[in-house]
Amino acid sequence: MNYCIPRILCVDDEPLNLCLLQATLLPRGYDVVIATNGQCALDEIRMGRIDICLLDVMMPGMDGFEVCRSIKSDDRYRNIPVVLITSLTDTDNRIRGIEVGADDFISKPFDKGEVLARIKMLLHVKLLNNRLNSAYHNIARLSAFGEQIIANFDPVNFNFMEKIDSIVHQIIKNRFDLFDSPQTVVIGIIDETAGIQWLRYDSLGKDIDRSIIKMNLDRTLVFSDNDKPAVFFYNEDGPDLETSTLVERLRKHRIPVSNMVRYANESFCVIALNYGREVTTHDATVLSSVVMQSLFLRSLAVQVKDTESAFEYTGFALARASEANDEDTGDHIVRIGHYCALLAAQLGMSEKFVQEIRSQASLHDVGKIHVSSAVLKKAGKLTDVEWHEMKMHTLHGSKIIGGHLRMRMADTIALTHHERYDGGGYPYGLSGEQIPIEGRITNLADQYDALRNTRCYKPAFDHETTCRIIIEGDGRTMPHHFDPVVLNAFKVLKNKFAEVYEQLTCFERHEVEAVTA
Numbered sequence: 239m240n241y242c243i244p245r246i247l248c249v250d251d252e253p254l255n256l257c258l259l260q261a262t263l264l265p266r267g268y269d270v271v272i273a274t275n276g277q278c279a280l281d282e283i284r285m286g287r288i289d290i291c292l293l294d295v296m297m298p299g300m301d302g303f304e305v306c307r308s309i310k311s312d313d314r315y316r317n318i319p320v321v322l323i324t325s326l327t328d329t330d331n332r333i334r335g336i337e338v339g340a341d342d343f344i345s346k347p348f349d350k351g352e353v354l355a356r357i358k359m360l361l362h363v364k365l366l367n368n369r370l371n372s373a374y375h376n377i378a379r380l381s382a383f384g385e386q387i388i389a390n391f392d393p394v395n396f397n398f399m400e401k402i403d404s405i406v407h408q409i410i411k412n413r414f415d416l417f418d419s420p421q422t423v424v425i426g427i428i429d430e431t432a433g434i435q436w437l438r439y440d441s442l443g444k445d446i447d448r449s450i451i452k453m454n455l456d457r458t459l460v461f462s463d464n465d466k467p468a469v470f471f472y473n474e475d476g477p478d479l480e481t482s483t484l485v486e487r488l489r490k491h492r493i494p495v496s497n498m499v500r501y502a503n504e505s506f507c508v509i510a511l512n513y514g515r516e517v518t519t520h521d522a523t524v525l526s527s528v529v530m531q532s533l534f535l536r537s538l539a540v541q542v543k544d545t546e547s548a549f550e551y552t553g554f555a556l557a558r559a560s561e562a563n564d565e566d567t568g569d570h571i572v573r574i575g576h577y578c579a580l581l582a583a584q585l586g587m588s589e590k591f592v593q594e595i596r597s598q599a600s601l602h603d604v605g606k607i608h609v610s611s612a613v614l615k616k617a618g619k620l621t622d623v624e625w626h627e628m629k630m631h632t633l634h635g636s637k638i639i640g641g642h643l644r645m646r647m648a649d650t651i652a653l654t655h656h657e658r659y660d661g662g663g664y665p666y667g668l669s670g671e672q673i674p675i676e677g678r679i680t681n682l683a684d685q686y687d688a689l690r691n692t693r694c695y696k697p698a699f700d701h702e703t704t705c706r707i708i709i710e711g712d713g714r715t716m717p718h719h720f721d722p723v724v725l726n727a728f729k730v731l732k733n734k735f736a737e738v739y740e741q742l743t744c745f746e747r748h749e750v751e752a753v754t755a
Contacts, residue, residue, distance in 0.1 A: 244361055245269040245287055249279040249305065250294040250323070255346075259292060262350045268357075276300030280308055283315055290360055292344075292353075295324035295331070303338050310339030317367050319360040323348060368418075369520060401532045403448070406439045408528060409510060410446060421512035424451075424493065426460055428505040438493070453491050459484045460509070462502045467530070471522045472498040501529045550597045553648065556638075557600040559607060569742045570687055571600040576738045577683035578676075584727040585679075598648035599680050602655045605635030629664045632656055647676050655680040658719040678721040682708070682728055685715060690739055701736040 246268050248259040256272050263270050271288065273279040277300055282288065291309065295302035306320045322335045325346040335343060341363075342356055406423050425437040434457070440447045462468040472481040474496050485495045488509075497517045499510045508529050513521065557571045579596035587595075606614065609631050613624045620628060635652030639645050654668065654677030661669030663681075673681075689704040699707070707715050709729065717725060728735070 243267065243269045244289040244357075245271055246357065247271045247273060247279060247282055247288045247291045249273045249276070249291065249297075249302070251275060251297045252294070255294065255323075258348075259353075262353055263357075266354060276302070276305040279305055283309065283318065288315075288318055289364060290357055291318055291320045292357075293320055293322055295322050295326060295335075303334055306335070306340050307338040317364065317371065319364055321356060321360065369518065398532075398536045401535065402437070405508075405528055405532055406448075407446060409525060410439055410441050418515065419513065420499070420510035421514075422493065422510075424488075424509040424511065426453075426455075426507040426509075428457075428461070451491070455484075455487055455491075459487060460500070460502055460507045462504055464504075467501060467503040467526070469502075469522045469526045470498075470500045471517045471519065472500075473516045475516075499525050501525050503533070506533065549644070553597065553601055553645075556604055559604075570691065571603075573687050573738055573742050574602060574680065574683050575599045576742070577686060577735060578679050580731050580734055580738070581679045581683065581724060581727050584731055585675075585723065587675075594647050595651075595676055595679065598645065599651055599676075599683070601635065601639060601648040602651050602680055602684060603631065603635065604638050605631035605633065605652060607638070608634040629656070632665045650674045651676050651680045653677070655684055657681065659721050660718045662719070673721075675721075678724050682720050682724050685720075686728075686735055687739070689715070701732075701739070705732050 246263055248256055248263075248270060249272075250256050250259075251274055253274075256274075260270050260272070271282055273282050276297055279291065279293070283291070293302045293305055302322055302324070306322065309318060309320055310316045316339070319341040320339065321342045321344055322340045323344045323346060324331065324335075326332075332343060341360060344353060344356060402425060406425070410420055410423050419441075421441050423439040425439075427435045427437075429435055434453075434455075436451045436453045438449050438451045440449075470481055472485065472495075481498070481500075484500075485498065488495050488511075494512065496512050498512075499517050499521045501508045501522075506529075508525060510521070510525055554571070575596045575598075578599040579592050582592045582595050609627055613620065613627055616624065632653050632655070636649050639649045639652055641649065653665070654673050657663035657666065657668045657673045657677055658681070659670060659673065659678065661667050686704055686708060689699045689707060690701070692698040706712075708720070709717060709725070711717050720728075
């Protein structure tokens with residue numbers, strides 16, 4: 239199949255010569271464009287695609303040498319082969335032609351066979367040059383794309399479907415004159431239920447249409463049946479029995495196929511269809527490299543998320559250890575994280591901050607590991623020595639957590655969650671915004687949960703009583719102990735606090751009942 243019929247620009251001020259060239263070229267299937275002077279020739283080149291220029295030298299006004307120099311000095315057109323057709327045979331004129339960038343010469347009167355042979359040769363050279371230029375531009379574009387992916391790679395929030403969209407936008411045709419890119423891309427993904435999700439992307443000039451489609455294709459046709467990815471390319475003129483069945487099936491699903499490049503592994507495939515020219519191993523290599531890059535990032539993101547989950551579980555287990563001597567059988571540390579996340583979101587904190595405080599606030603009391611059980615469980619008033627030991631759990635917690643950057647928020651919370659906005663807290667008596675926001679948030683969340691639960695020194699209060707104590711005060715707990723902004727957020731969210739308490743406390747209670755039954 240001729241994906242793009244070669245267009246040959248014939249430039250001569252003699253109508254007879256133009257007629258002779260047309261009579262030679264048109265029967266061979268070439269698209270012939272004529273120009274009668276140099277300026278018209280340059281206008282034709284600027285207006286549309288020209289594959290070869292057959293250029294008379296001796297023309298009035300702008301001669302062939304000047305036209306050739308103008309073509310070759312423009313980066314947009316310098317790859318167009320220019321053949322000077324001239325009756326000038328002296329060495330000086332040929333040297334001049336070489337100096338202005340002519341690719342070949344044909345002497346008048348020309349021989350039809352020679353003209354056709356030289357055109358065939360130059361078209362082949364131009365094709366190879368175009369492929370080389372395409373390879374260079376693709377490599378440069380994909381290198382920039384890869385750098386951008388790495389610079390913006392966020393494994394915790396990695397979204398593979400968004401990455402698929404970005405892949406397609408890199409390889410699909412997004413201009414009407416782009417012949418090195420596919421017109422259509424079809425993606426197949428085997429999901430968790432072993433079903434196949436099919437996505438189709440179609441170039442609409444500057445826009446790309448994305449749709450979910452239904453296709454009933456045998457998996458062996460599109461996916462690799464082993465650990466090694468498979469990459470194929472197909473052209474309609476070339477016999478390819480291995481791919482022909484897939485081509486037929488795609489056409490039955492109303493997906494036209496003139497050529498195709500396919501990448502496939504066991505659970506993912508990309509089919510790029512209908513380039514504006516024949517496809518080659520280069521196109522298969524480009525598709526394979528960009529897809530494998532994104533699949534590698536997906537694999538890396540999964541591993542990082544697994545590590546993140548293990549990290550959070552380790553922190554949770556450490557927080558559990560801090561409750562070993564606590565009378566509270568409820569899931570206090572989990573509830574604290576949920577309360578803090580609610581408050582942080584209400585305060586307009588970033589999603590990253592919300593997620594971090596949800597997991598790291600659970601370590602707020604980890605320093606109690608160093609506090610004796612006699613102090614933790616004492617029903618009466620603590621002595622000065624015992625109270626000093628109790629207050630030290632904030633410093634112990636900070637020391638246990640350490641200074642790792644990943645645990646910065648947990649460290650801050652452990653150290654400051656008992657500081658009060660009015661400066662009456664511990665261990666340092668910080669006040670106002672001297673207290674980090676995560677400490678101010680956790681302070682209120684911890685106070686709510688402590689009031690809701692039975693302690694050796696107090697009974698459990700219901701939600702309404704707890705809210706009244708926090709908002710209005712009871713002498714021991716007062717509203718000025720809390721950041722006013724955090725307190726206002728609590729007033730908005732107090733019903734959600736009750737929901738969190740009931741859901742998580744009931745869950746824990748049912749677990750205990752199931753074990754003791």
